[in-house]
Amino acid sequence: MSRGMLSRLAELLYWTGRYVERADDTSRIVDAYIHRIAEDPFGDLNAACHSLFAILGMEVDASIPINQETVLTQLVYDQLNPSAITGAVLAAHENARRAREVISSEMWVCLNSTRNDLGLQRREAERVGPASYLKFVRDRSALFAGLTDATISHDETWWFLVLGRSLERIDMTARLLESRLLAAEHSPDWLTLLRAAGAMESYLRQSTGGSDPEAIAAFLILDRSFPRSAYHSLTVADRCLEDLTRAGARSDVVNQARRTIRMAQTRLEYSDPRSLLSELPELLELLEQTSAAANDQITSYYFRQIAAVVWEAEGAT
């Protein structure tokens, strides 16, 4: 039985996992949009950029025009906003720095040198285009994920990192699909969405659906084996919570997060792929709520237990 890790560290690890994943996913989404905009010079650039901001949950007044420059400064290079790519990398770095004693040195060096190289990469990107910066972030995220899997024991440390990664992935996949619902005419076509989720090649290999929206949505939400599908991410999150529960001694409190995750998983499990498009708004809503609720429940269950303080008389033993 595990003795449990410090709640503070668990929270730092969880957020390190989330922020690295966020940097990765955001760079995929931005990359897909930038490609889309470049390929379609007659499209409504402003509307497309607005939909991108909406996916990433950033409030922008609809009357303010946004262009690619705004996207780059606010979604890519902004250091203070943890929803921007650079901000997410810095946030991951800061969390990992404070949890440095429990992750492997290689994981730490990976994030630290990534942070150190951001300025250089940005200057490079200003010369050759933003794609190089986005690729850099994706490569480093992949390296971090690989080191996470290969250089630390798959115990609590790993479970919290992967739990964070999974919940962020569920959230981002839901947001990505939502862009089709919000502003279909300005958002990338379905194949670009697949590319933004890093799912293009896996989808083509296993699917016979071509560019059928139903098949693509089903792949991104329901596929059992693709690691970025919502279903798969829920499964991974559930497994982490199961391992954490089994390792723990706390049978006194019901783990609400696990209940939330399993209910969403069950809902997806019994969805009919053929009627998926009509159910899509409801399912995406469910996924976002699941991600948010699970986040709160994990926080109160593992990170913020309130201990009752008992005062003793001075000098008492």
Add this chain to the structure above:
Amino acid sequence: MMITSTFIDIDPSQAWDEVFSAPGVPRPIYKEIVDILQNFNADDLRFRFDQLGRTFSERGVTFALGGEERPFPLDLIPRIITAIEWGGLSAGIQQRVHALEAFLNDVYGHGQCLDDGIVPRALITSSPNFCREAKGIVPENAARITVSGIDIIRDETGNFRVLEDNVRIPSGVSYVIENRRAMTQSFGSLFSHYRVHPVDEYPARLLRALRRSAPEGVRNPTVVVLTPGVHNPAYFEHVLLARLMGVELVEGSDLVVMSNNVHMRTTQGERPVHVIYRRIDDKWLDPLQFRPDSIVGVAGLVNAARAKTVTIANALGNGVADDKLLYTYVPELIRYFLGEEPLLDNVESYRLGDAESLHEVLENLEKYVVKPVDGSGGKGIVIGPQADERTLTELRAILRGNPRGFIAQRTVALSTVPTFVDNHLAPRHVDLRPFAINDGEEVWVLPGGLTRVALPKGALVVNSSQGGGSKDTWVLADETLAPTPPGAKAWTRAAAHSVAPSVNGSVRQPGPAAGSRGDQ
């Protein structure tokens, strides 16, 4: 000559140079290193130097200066201490720690040395770091100074002297460990001619000492390192020590005191804690006892220590023993408590409470170094010969108003070691902070230590918080000692290779692929 092109400005007449006994004449112990360095030009040196810097910034070996994270610059040229020199130094340090332990035990106990007039009672009661709350809190192994850093300098005649004692929360040992790691990786060839004591034993020694200090009856104590958090300049060190000891690094908010027992909050509920290696100053440690506005401390910790459910290391109130005014009494304390003559001299110092000394110092302030008695990190030190007239005038007024708050010392030209600055090697002043661990039975001195370098030309303040750098510090093994017992890791790998053939006395056999070349 190559020597003059690589090493410039070396003038051993001003200060003791560790490497050269006269311009161009290396001391025997440094001969191999100087020979190797002759083969490097400025570009090669710059390359190596940058490589060391990169290793450090990648690994995040930093300290925070004015809120900014900086690497702690590691110089290329090691500082070497011979086995004989080290024998004298470590014995002197052990003696000093024993005397200070005895003093603390006395001061927080019966106060015999005060009754006997060895140390004036007023010195204790007026010390800002004397801590009444510490009375009666004694660790199980009676070691209050689990970790100490006694700062050593070498004067103009080559004599080692104690500059100050640090028995509260001395820092810097992480750089000793990281410096060695970086040097063996980037500059391994330097080691090939020397048998250097390894420094990686420290964490295991520290953990053992901490476990021994655990409250009575705890068979498998839980040890933690308590840090004020990520913004502390030494945070890197806190992380490294926790990691190398395999214990939790906790912040104040991770700990909670319940019924006089200390627990840490974990994902599986509260877990008891028995020994706290704290890296937080006394005054921030417990908001119930000391500063109520402390957010890095743990409420109720001192009471728990008094109830003997937890050990705080280093102990509360140790600051009274590294008060700089008390420093001037340490030789007396060694004679009084141990009945021995001090093995290491102090730097000549003046107590300003004494009217005659005060007069002398005020008259000739430009000759002295003046230090606040409770300072650390080089804060508030005025070096007379390097200060301007305005500073000295202000200082005179301050000293007249508060003579208890300062001591004066003769300005010692610290010894120098060639250091890579501005693309060449030039002499820079160094000191030495060896680290000692007291586990209650034995005071062990880590063979090595932190050699700090004052990087500006002529500067005498070496503290990292004053923009200093450091050097890897090699304590050489005693060649006359018997070979190491099997399994013991006494020498670095590079050194072991270089001695192997002569030990075996046999010609190496060619490997499968070496036949055609002829293994000559």
